[in-house]
Amino acid sequence: MENGVSDEVGYDVHAVRQDFPILGIQVHGKPLVYLDNAATSQKPQVVIDSLVHYYTRYNANVHRGIYTLSEQATAAYENARAKVARFINAPSPECIIFTRNTTEAINLVRYAWGADNVRAEDEILISEMEHHSNLVPWQLLAQEQGAELRFLRVNNEGRLMLDGLDVLITEKTRLIAVTHVSNVLGTINPVKGIIKKAHKYGALVLLDAAQSVPHMPVDVQELDCDFLAFSGHKMMGPTGVGVLYAKPHLLEAMRPFMGGGSMIRKVMLAESTWADVPQKFEAGTPNIADVIALGAAVDYLSDLGMANVREHEIQTTQYALDQMREVSGIKLFGPWEMQTRAGVVSFVIDGVHPHDIAQILDSEAVAVRAGHHCCQPLMRRFNVPATARASFYAYTTEEEIDALLEGIHKAQRVFGHAIERSV
Amino acid sequence: MQLNDLYKEIILDHYQSPHNRGRPPHADIEAEGSNPLCGDDVEVFVLLDGDRVKEVRFDGSGCAISLAAASMMSEVLEGKSKAEVREIGDLFKAMMHGEDVDLPEEMEDLEALKGVANFPLRVKCALLAWTTLEHGLANENVGGRVSIEVD
Numbered sequence A: 001m002e003n004g005v006s007d008e009v010g011y012d013v014h015a016v017r018q019d020f021p022i023l024g025i026q027v028h029g030k031p032l033v034y035l036d037n038a039a040t041s042q043k044p045q046v047v048i049d050s051l052v053h054y055y056t057r058y059n060a061n062v063h064r065g066i067y068t069l070s071e072q073a074t075a076a077y078e079n080a081r082a083k084v085a086r087f088i089n090a091p092s093p094e095c096i097i098f099t100r101n102t103t104e105a106i107n108l109v110r111y112a113w114g115a116d117n118v119r120a121e122d123e124i125l126i127s128e129m130e131h132h133s134n135l136v137p138w139q140l141l142a143q144e145q146g147a148e149l150r151f152l153r154v155n156n157e158g159r160l161m162l163d164g165l166d167v168l169i170t171e172k173t174r175l176i177a178v179t180h181v182s183n184v185l186g187t188i189n190p191v192k193g194i195i196k197k198a199h200k201y202g203a204l205v206l207l208d209a210a211q212s213v214p215h216m217p218v219d220v221q222e223l224d225c226d227f228l229a230f231s232g233h234k235m236m237g238p239t240g241v242g243v244l245y246a247k248p249h250l251l252e253a254m255r256p257f258m259g260g261g262s263m264i265r266k267v268m269l270a271e272s273t274w275a276d277v278p279q280k281f282e283a284g285t286p287n288i289a290d291v292i293a294l295g296a297a298v299d300y301l302s303d304l305g306m307a308n309v310r311e312h313e314i315q316t317t318q319y320a321l322d323q324m325r326e327v328s329g330i331k332l333f334g335p336w337e338m339q340t341r342a343g344v345v346s347f348v349i350d351g352v353h354p355h356d357i358a359q360i361l362d363s364e365a366v367a368v369r370a371g372h373h374c375c376q377p378l379m380r381r382f383n384v385p386a387t388a389r390a391s392f393y394a395y396t397t398e399e400e401i402d403a404l405l406e407g408i409h410k411a412q413r414v415f416g417h418a419i420e421r422s423v
Numbered sequence B: 001m002q003l004n005d006l007y008k009e010i011i012l013d014h015y016q017s018p019h020n021r022g023r024p025p026h027a028d029i030e031a032e033g034s035n036p037l038c039g040d041d042v043e044v045f046v047l048l049d050g051d052r053v054k055e056v057r058f059d060g061s062g063c064a065i066s067l068a069a070a071s072m073m074s075e076v077l078e079g080k081s082k083a084e085v086r087e088i089g090d091l092f093k094a095m096m097h098g099e100d101v102d103l104p105e106e107m108e109d110l111e112a113l114k115g116v117a118n119f120p121l122r123v124k125c126a127l128l129a130w131t132t133l134e135h136g137l138a139n140e141n142v143g144g145r146v147s148i149e150v151d
Helices: A013-017 A045-060 A068-087 A102-117 A137-147 A163-166 A191-200 A248-253 A288-304 A306-324 A354-363 A376-381 A397-415 A416-420 B007-018 B064-076 B082-096 B104-118 B121-137
Strands: A095-100 A123-127 A148-152 A173-177 A204-208 A227-231 A242-246 A265-268 A272-274 A330-333 A345-350 A369-371 A387-391 B029-035 B040-049 B051-062 B147-150
Touching: A013 A265, A013 A345, A045 A068, A045 A416, A068 A095, A068 B104, A095 A102, A095 A272, A102 A137, A102 A204, A102 A242, A137 A148, A137 A265, A163 A191, A163 A204, A163 B104, A204 A369, A242 A248, A248 A397, A248 A416, A265 B121, A288 A306, A288 B147, A306 A330, A306 A397, A306 B121, A345 A397, A354 A369, A354 A387, A354 A397, A354 B082, A354 B121, A397 A416, B029 B121, B040 B064, B040 B121, B051 B082, B064 B121, B082 B104, B082 B121, B104 B121
Parallel strands: A123 A148, A123 A173, A173 A204, A204 A227, B029 B147
Antiparallel strands: A095 A242, A227 A242, A265 A272, A330 A345, A345 A387, A369 A387, B029 B040, B040 B051
């Protein structure tokens, strides 16, 4: 089914929570309600164990040593690459490049692909709802190459206005860089159609999948995207590891990203030749422990089943939206219809600034984000300086949504006068 | 954590009914300050009478702490000399950094913001208007509007 939607969640959320030690802690003497999953996710014990196991049993550098530990570390590292490839149905592990995070993955494309493929007067199409990490690199590339940036706009419901796509894509379009799921609005963009259209014009498509790969089944071959970037720490893995997927023929043709050890074949004083893909793009000692632990996170998510995770988030988000829209003086952003919406709810409340909402929620141990969410153009589009944002995951419960609602009511009580005046 | 330390009645009153808010037709010193990381913006306007502050006005958007701090600042500085303004600003900054300070009696409203020092992430909110004013004073000779970004 579209976005892997089934009707039932094939796991017990309370059982799942037992796997996450942090979900049992208290903050200000109250049980933690962690609703900032779009920023980073919590980690199951198996991921934490994977890190400890690596450092206590087989810590060694990869791709170098002719000794047992190094062979074990190399096998585990490359096995994680294979797991990640299977997770997004990449055609082979060699299409998976490990980076620090989504931002570095996108910047890799900017440098290693963009510099040779985007020239003066070419066009790059991005959207108004991009995270700064999928906006600023393209501003820099366009400035350097004398290329033009064009923009897909967002309508009031928080969807891309795709009617304009036919006008915006031209023979000069080299790249469309668009987010799969908005980190502010939760909108799931119809990227398959965008990709199809782009390819008709010979343009490539980069998907920022930081908010999709952790939360729903993603199949890069079915989507036919050219590049796809995501972060390990948003999908129950450790910080410090991100992923770039790219089609094999693109990676073969691209120049290296960073120069150094591991990425070379033969080094002379004046010049060098490059290692094969993917090593060509992984200069220096990689983030071995975190890559292996990301493999453990992928296993954990695969065991839950991404269709189940998606269905759980649909139900949780629907529950949250149903409750929140009853709150007087609240404004919710993003699409209403859950088939094209992920588990992200941005909101503002009359008379209470988002930072004050977050502060008061924190006093109830409810963790939400307040600010521009690295989407300043989108904030301007909706005419707000900031929003508060609650974002859910596989382990979020309806009781936690209830705590969020209680916190919102508390914020309104604290700022009681303002509410009375604004009604 | 004591939420009441932060959202005292007097702070909420200043936030909800700010004093001296709005742009005057003319100002001797004009400065705008913003915190791009949290999106707070404040404009500070000073009308002088010789060396003395005749009036401080402000405008902007921000959280309860930043707007209440701006409102309180505009009140306490009325009639003060520039040197006194700097002194009070230094005292206020010290208070926001957790130091025990003796504020002049007529400025006890400012004491209400003392609790902000216990919330390190919010200190920048309380300081935004003050930093902006300070920047305006320091650049008085430059003329025109000056702006500063803080985070």
